[in-house]
Amino acid sequence: MPELPEVETMVRGIRPVMDRAKILELRACPCDRKPLSISPIQPEFFERVRGCSIDSVERLAKRVVLRLSSDDVIVFEPRMTGLVLVSDPPSVEHLRFEFRLSLNKLRHSVWIWDRRGLGTFRLFTKEEFENALGGYALGPDALQISAKDLHHRLGKTQRSIKVALLDQKLVAGVGNLYASEILHEAKIHPQTVASKLSLKRVQRIHTAMNRILLEAITYEGSTLSDGTYRNALNHDGSYQSKHRVYSKEGTTCVSCNVSKIRRIVQTQRSTFFCPRCQRK
Numbered sequence: 113m114p115e116l117p118e119v120e121t122m123v124r125g126i127r128p129v130m131d132r133a134k135i136l137e138l139r140a141c142p143c144d145r146k147p148l149s150i151s152p153i154q155p156e157f158f159e160r161v162r163g164c165s166i167d168s169v170e171r172l173a174k175r176v177v178l179r180l181s182s183d184d185v186i187v188f189e190p191r192m193t194g195l196v197l198v199s200d201p202p203s204v205e206h207l208r209f210e211f212r213l214s215l216n217k218l219r220h221s222v223w224i225w226d227r228r229g230l231g232t233f234r235l236f237t238k239e240e241f242e243n244a245l246g247g248y249a250l251g252p253d254a255l256q257i258s259a260k261d262l263h264h265r266l267g268k269t270q271r272s273i274k275v276a277l278l279d280q281k282l283v284a285g286v287g288n289l290y291a292s293e294i295l296h297e298a299k300i301h302p303q304t305v306a307s308k309l310s311l312k313r314v315q316r317i318h319t320a321m322n323r324i325l326l327e328a329i330t331y332e333g334s335t336l337s338d339g340t341y342r343n344a345l346n347h348d349g350s351y352q353s354k355h356r357v358y359s360k361e362g363t364t365c366v367s368c369n370v371s372k373i374r375r376i377v378q379t380q381r382s383t384f385f386c387p388r389c390q391r392k
């Protein structure tokens with residue numbers, strides 16, 4: 113968390129005030145918590161962006177990307193508890209950075225907020241950006257990849273399908289929560305060896321992946337019981353009410369109304385599934 117739908121929601125939330133805006137100033141907020149990983153170090157970062165215009169606001173897998181008029185690129189990766197806000201932060205003590213912006217003669221602020229401080233905030237030259245995140249660093253976006261390409265990529269790994277879906281070099285944007293939901297929708301057992309999936313079954317996963325991720329974007333992502341994830345206006349997402357398996361161990365499956373949802377651990381992460389709907 114946040115995964116593709118949450119980051120897409122953040123990007124859509126900040127775009128109206130950031131796209132084409134001029135950065136008057138980027139400043140660090142007073143904060144005595146564990147600092148975010150930032151590069152280059154602050155004076156250089158802040159000086160290089162001052163006065164630049166933001167040419168585009170994009171999502172790259174689970175990152176927010178701001179392309180600047182100077183050709184530099186700002187990348188914020190929320191990781192676990194990071195947020196980008198245009199108003200009213202959940203708490204003042206976890207505010208990290210403030211963009212002071214000017215757009216159509218109006219002044220706005222956009223804040224980077226992070227409760228646990230595990231996010232990363234980086235400024236790249238265009239070339240550094242390509243080296244770090246272009247080429248083969250990330251797989252195709254989960255909303256862009258074709259079923260055929262997904263089948264081809266899954267065909268090369270002996271890992272289980274659930275673990276493979278979390279590999280950002282294989283397909284980018286899916287995380288632990290949506291992987292369980294996607295496999296439930298596709299009726300695929302999470303321990304199925306990825307390379308053994310037929311094209312037909314991968315097509316089911318592909319269809320489910322698109323459906324679930326797009327629906328989750330419509331609902332502005334999932335705010336779990338810890339309440340951390342918020343949209344850019346500091347409101348809850350609402351896709352959590354649509355979850356069928358995630359974090360529902362022991363409850364009756366809403367798809368078959370018979371079996372209880374089970375939890376297993378795969379590479380130290382919880383997976384939730386219905387043993388009846390998702391047979392081995």
Ligand SMILES: [Zn+2]
Pocket residue numbers: 365366367368369370371386387388389390
């Ligand atoms: Zn079921």
